[in-house]
Amino acid sequence: MNEGAVITELPWLYAGLGAYALATFLSFKALARDGAAAATLSRTHEPFVLGLSAAGVLLLAVALAERWLRIGHGPFVNLFELLVSQLFSLGLVYTVVYWRLPVLRPTAVVVFPAIWILGVWVLLLDPAGAPYPPTYHNKWLWAHVGFGKFFLAFCLVGSGLAGIILLRGSRLLASLFRHMPADSILDTVAWRFMLLALVFDSLMLVAGAVWAQDAWGRYWAWDALETSAFLNWLLLGASIHARATYRISMRVTSILIVVIFVFAFLTYFGTPFYSEAAHKGVI
Amino acid sequence: MMKRLRQLASLRLTLVGMGLLGVGAALSYDNPVGTPVWVLVVPLALLSVNLFAAILSNPHINRRGGLLLFHVGLLLIVVLAAVGRLTRMEGRIELTEGSAFAVEDLTEVRQGPWHAGALDRVEFVQGPYTVDYTVGMARGPTRSKVMIPAGQGDWERRTVGDDTPLVLEGYRFYTTFNKGFAPILTWLPDHGAPVTGSVHMPPYPLFEHRQANRWTPAGADEIRVWLQIEAGMNPEADWRLDPANTPGVLVVRAAGDRRVELRPGESLRLDGGTLRYERLSSWMGYKLYYDPTLHWLFIASMIAIFGLAAHFWRKFGAVQAYAAAQEAAKNKPSDEMGGRAA
């Protein structure tokens, strides 16, 4: 469509990723085995991590806006723009969590590397635009995508906490996180985030169903993406139940959180591109 | 009685039901042909009974307002989805420009045994349509004009298409990519009254190279026709499919395998009568969907989510209180902070 056009969003994308890279680097540097040193390091490094990740979010917002102006539609169609948009929204939600809940800050060493999966992936993709399907002008698209972003972001925060519990399971790494609250508290907070994720997951499914009814004349049809998203919702609900029904070790429940996040990740960035769903609208 | 209810309400059964539902959903992934609906219905029925029993008998759920609302909402969704399947109707219809919706023209009709809508009260007339295409033949907006009776002989014009269905008496009509050209023909038999009809050519531009069909007017032999159109189709540029402004030449097979070209208004003498090509028109394929539970389903989901959010809020308050207590005991070593909060 825009062949030969200058990809104006790329410098902003690189700058945003650069800011995230520095934030990642500093959050690892802030780890220390010694308790007193940890307190000093967190005091000196954490404000920089916060500032850099906020800067990254702003730069990615500019990248998204530039792209929007260039190709004439929002970041909803191809994998490249979906990844940039998630890099922005995951970063945004995590930056707010990092800012408001200082006790959770060491989760950055789990969360940022997870974000980097998207960061590296996006660099390998072609930034060309794709046609905007006519059914994407629907206002429910915004609700669906917006709720979905919060769902994934809260799963990511939950995974950050679960990741710390799992890392602390290794004797080698345990001392790095000793200034954080006990596992039982991390576990409780992690599952609070997962409960919040379930609220937004449910909202995403409902908004998606309303949109599907408008766009394709049915609210639910077990297409690949719907089924995958439903299984993800069910796994989350079942895990919450299993935890309430049985005494399950925190290690296992932490693994469950990571599995739910990975499942969500594959649903988002795998299914729509593996399956030639009705979303495309050619002919 | 109560003991039986508690057994039915077992949370272990919930997990079994969820597992079975997961298997059912996985089997339904991408709708493989041959997966029976039972793989979903059986676990859903089991979960509904289990949940109903739990709501009646388990204080963990029925004494906590938000959680109760959430689970009641879930139960309602399952019940409504089931009622929806029993009362729904689906079908397809191709409407020629200028013609009115007629129930008899519906095809691929599937309806639940309890379907009882007022389809016979649905009235509208198909008008012209346009469809925009962008480079690479990606379909852009479809604008299909329809007219619906507005009382006292007046007509209301509406434009429908893509994510804007025409909704009449609860029946929802969606435009589809299935649409094309329709030459209007009149057969003037040597003896008897003339008949006018339309021939729906194969979907355009999907079958751009196969614009052919047959027409058999009552009492006459089959007539084979082809269409040569200048629709401006161009895979390398943006273009608009606009049948109302598309010139089209009709090619008819006459005696001796001769092919004769007809322009609008021209006639051709055939065995037993004369064929007149009146004009080029169009047809639009609609998908019909009716489900009286749609709005209720939405309300039930909102109730459920509201309940879940309220439950979260209450629990979140508990975490904050817990965190405040931790803050107070800050000087103690972290390992003593333990105790798993519910």
Ligand code: HEM
């Ligand atoms: C269908 C049968 C179901 C039954 C019988 C059932 C029953 C229950 C009960 C008794 C509780 C309270 C547990 C406790 O705190 O001891 C509960 C909690 C909960 N259930 Fe269900 N439930 C069912 C389905 C579902 C489904 C399908 C979901 C979501 C996917 C779900 C999500 C939840 C959530 C989020 C909680 C709150 C847990 C917490 O606060 O930690 N339930 N359920």
